[in-house]
Amino acid sequence: MKVTIVGAGAVGASCAEYVAIKNFASEVVLLDIKEGYAEGKAMDLMQTATLNGFDTKITGSTNDYSKTANSDIAVITSGIPRKPGMTREELIGINAGIVKEVSANLIKHSPEVTIIVVSNPMDTMTYLVHKTTGLPKNKIIGMGGALDSARFKYRLSEALECPPSDVDGMVIGGHSDTGMVPLTRLATRNSVPVTAFLSEDRLNQVAEDTKVGGATLTKLLGTSAWYAPGAAVSGLVQAIACDQKKMFPCSALLEGEYGLNDLCIGVPAILGKDGLEKIVEIQLDDAEKAKMKESAEGVKKTNGLLDV
Numbered sequence: 044m045k046v047t048i049v050g051a052g053a054v055g056a057s058c059a060e061y062v063a064i065k066n067f068a069s070e071v072v073l074l075d076i077k078e079g080y081a082e083g084k085a086m087d088l089m090q091t092a093t094l095n096g097f098d099t100k101i102t103g104s105t106n107d108y109s110k111t112a113n114s115d116i117a118v119i120t121s122g123i124p125r126k127p128g129m130t131r132e133e134l135i136g137i138n139a140g141i142v143k144e145v146s147a148n149l150i151k152h153s154p155e156v157t158i159i160v161v162s163n164p165m166d167t168m169t170y171l172v173h174k175t176t177g178l179p180k181n182k183i184i185g186m187g188g189a190l191d192s193a194r195f196k197y198r199l200s201e202a203l204e205c206p207p208s209d210v211d212g213m214v215i216g217g218h219s220d221t222g223m224v225p226l227t228r229l230a231t232r233n234s235v236p237v238t239a240f241l242s243e244d245r246l247n248q249v250a251e252d253t254k255v256g257g258a259t260l261t262k263l264l265g266t267s268a269w270y271a272p273g274a275a276v277s278g279l280v281q282a283i284a285c286d287q288k289k290m291f292p293c294s295a296l297l298e299g300e301y302g303l304n305d306l307c308i309g310v311p312a313i314l315g316k317d318g319l320e321k322i323v324e325i326q327l328d329d330a331e332k333a334k335m336k337e338s339a340e341g342v343k344k345t346n347g348l349l350d351v
């Protein structure tokens with residue numbers, strides 16, 4: 044199983060580290076445009092192999108896509124991150140060109156590849172890859188919801204004063220400060236709805252804190268987060284590589300599902316060897332449907348800025 048990660052920056056390297064530590068891939072190729080950078084990150088990570096007990100071979104490449112040939116899965120984390128005070132949407136001007144070029148280069152050397160898009164604004168970048176590559180729709184997946192759901196569970200565990208492992212929950216919708224739809228109604232602590240433990244006000248606070256999860260970290264760090272993003276991407280990579288049939292909210296191209304068309308947005312999906320194998324349509328209540336519709340309008344507005 045060969046995994047390529049384009050962009051050896053904070054998120055790309057974190058993803059490579061988690062993939063390696065989970066020890067399911069034979070090979071990880073890190074590629075970056077900055078001379079020597081991916082090679083350096085790969086060497087540093089390889090020097091953790093005996094410490095962390097993995098056999099995955101990690102190599103680096105400065106923009107040489109022949110090194111990525113015959114990748115099964117490719118992750119796109121190349122592009123600029125936001126700075127405090129910015130929205131993800133403001134990154135479109137620079138990142139659209141990068142994502143378009145990177146995905147074309149990947150496919151030239153790995154025509155069967157499944158691409159996981161991470162670069163922001165992620166839903167729009169995922170849509171761009173659909174519009175410009177001609178890959179089948181199951182082979183293009185945007186990562187946002189897995190991360191947002193992890194943050195939701197963290198915020199719920201804080202409110203419940205319990206370990207995160209007691210909590211289950213999911214965030215669908217757009218991966219943006221205003222577009223996320225945390226499904227508080229369906230979240231549980233050990234099968235008991237969290238609504239049994241938390242007031243409506245507290246749950247609203249959890250939802251709001253979840254939606255600005257990325258912005259909160261960007262303000263603290265001066266750039267956007269990488270540990271949880273890297274871990275979330277590695278979860279998607281593993282689900283596909285190991286044919287796990289796990290359900291993650293992913294940015295998927297919708298053709299009528301959830302009453303939406305011609306956009307990529309976060310919905311629950313089953314991931315396995317064929318990539319995004321199935322979109323799961325869950326029953327939303329009227330308020331959730333309205334939030335999803337509003338979120339989709341926001342994503343479409345950003346898509347409108349693309350030159351496709």
Ligand SMILES: NC(=O)C1=CN([C@@H]2O[C@H](COP(=O)(O)OP(=O)(O)OC[C@H]3O[C@@H](n4cnc5c(N)ncnc54)[C@H](O)[C@@H]3O)[C@@H](O)[C@H]2O)C=CC1
Pocket residue numbers: 049050051052053054055074075076077080120121122123124125134138141144145160161162163165186187190218266267268269272
């Ligand atoms: N979807 C999500 O949930 C998340 C998305 N992100 C996004 O991921 C992207 C990467 O974030 P970081 O790793 O923090 O940024 P970073 O700046 O640490 O790394 C980005 C890397 O991309 C490289 N790069 C730029 N143009 C390239 C090209 N044409 N080919 C190959 N490499 C190229 C840069 O040299 C740099 O090393 C950002 O757009 C960020 O907003 C970050 C966190 C979560």
Ligand SMILES: O=C([O-])CC(=O)C(=O)O
Pocket residue numbers: 124125131163190256257258261267268272
């Ligand atoms: O907040 C950002 O810009 C990066 C990102 O998508 C996240 O951490 O959720």
